[in-house]
Amino acid sequence: MAEPTSLLLPDTGEPGFGIYIHWPFCAAKCPYCDFNSHVRHQKIDQPRFAAAFLKEMQEMRELSGPKTVTSIFMGGGTPSLMDPQTVATILDGIARFWNVPRGIEITMEANPTSVEAERFRGYRAAGVNRVSLGVQALNDRDLKFLGRLHSVEDALKAVRLAREIFPRMSFDLIYARPNQTVSEWEEELKQAISYAVDHLSLYQLTIEEGTPFFGLHKAGKIITPDEDRAAELYEATQDLTAAQGLPAYEVSNHARPGAESRHNLTYWRYGDYAGIGPGAHGRLSHGPAKLATATERNPERWLEQVEARGHGMVEQEALNRDEQADELLLMGLRLREGVDLARWQELSGRDPDPAREQFLLEHGFIERLGNSRLRCTPKGMLVLDAVVADLAC
Incomplete structure (x- = not known):
């Protein structure tokens, strides 16, 4: 390597x-x-x-x-x-x-x-x-x-x-x-x-x-x-x-x-990643779903489980499209480049709520980058959790 x-x-x-x-x-x-x-x-x-x-x-x-x-x-x-x-x-x-x-x-x-x-x-x-x-x-x-x-x-x-x-x-x-x-x-x-x-x-x-x-x-x-x-x-x-x-x-x-x-x-762009080792989390695309994985946190128990059955996973949840859309929004709004709106719309099956988006735009918490991306302003970053909660509704 x-x-x-x-x-x-x-x-x-x-x-x-x-x-x-x-x-x-x-x-x-x-x-x-x-x-x-x-x-x-x-x-x-x-x-x-x-x-x-x-x-x-x-x-x-x-x-x-x-x-x-x-x-x-x-x-x-x-x-x-x-x-x-x-x-x-x-x-x-x-x-x-x-x-x-x-x-x-x-x-x-x-x-x-x-x-x-x-x-x-x-x-x-x-x-x-x-x-x-x-x-x-x-x-x-x-x-x-x-x-x-x-x-x-x-x-x-x-x-x-x-x-x-x-x-x-x-x-x-x-x-x-x-x-x-x-x-x-x-x-x-x-x-x-x-x-x-x-x-x-x-x-x-x-x-x-x-x-x-x-x-x-x-x-x-x-x-x-x-x-x-x-x-x-x-x-x-x-x-x-x-x-x-x-x-x-x-x-x-x-x-x-x-x-x-x-x-x-x-x-933050909501890509796939394999989480390996004690307490690691992962996200892996699996057909239309995305698998959320988590492994045993205790190192010695993880080691015993891997040796016994090949892995230490304790969670393997298939996220539906709405859950994926929420995660995409939560992660992507942390970035200066913002969220790919077309990808969010494809996952969620809807547009952002016009009234909520307009409120956030008027108060300077978010901004549009053309028609393709949405991002938090510096002011919005200070209250990021609230912005995400508003848009995800």
Whole structure:
């Protein structure tokens, strides 16, 4: 799977077909995280897990049929805890079950600790050509608050190394942290952009039920910005990134033109993707329906199920056309390019409700792009869930 060229295939604008691999293990659980991630103090049997990934791939291949892969994404958890050989085994397996052209985007999420950064060359040799670094903050005080194991110095070393090794690199930052001012965030964001990144994922801190932060927030020990301050931070984010040449192409994602995440575009354009590994979700076209798949979340139970019956799926639901239309709208309105109206009309069997659409247009929440696309305005992005709910009715 090693990729000999630094050039990735261009975005065609099509939804595409992606492969998502979920590596569920982390060195530590961050207090804000509600993802399916698990800490294990004993050594992980990576060859055994890799064999199970390949076995579940075979089942997913039966469901998807023959397809050409347009992107691969290894998320988690912390995929950069995998040995490079494990990554190579997984990527070679994907190429056995589906057609994988040279030059497609192959992303790995990584934490910027020095130990993991040393593995970068091995991942590149295995075929990874894009890395997404979980930096999260550029000051050590807030990194400690967020439960991160790395320092700013570790993060910047990893960023520099990733820039040298991978054709494309992104990193994540979390804002709307306690006591964070707009000016402080703008300075941090300028610093991030100065590291010659071509893609940034910028997320507002959310307090998710079931996380340690949830209890602390409920007890008043963590105070996040109110709605007005959060909106100010969001608007400052949009303005600054646009001025610096990384405009938002999705609610939380910013890129230089041509550097948008191909894999995430597959989600937001409502393409197909196979979700493989513990707790992975997928969407696979199956005749007129689309299958929504989900696998067992517990890594050890998933492993046992795959070894016993070939897959760890616990859900396989056939979505009807109305459900698909709702999902298309929910995902597509996150994008700056908006929703393909003809595709939505074909799935839903109707036009948008004229009165609801007119209301949203008049109040500046949505806009038409010719007769073919509908998108949220910057004002609409601030109340995206409400806009989607109005249009889906």
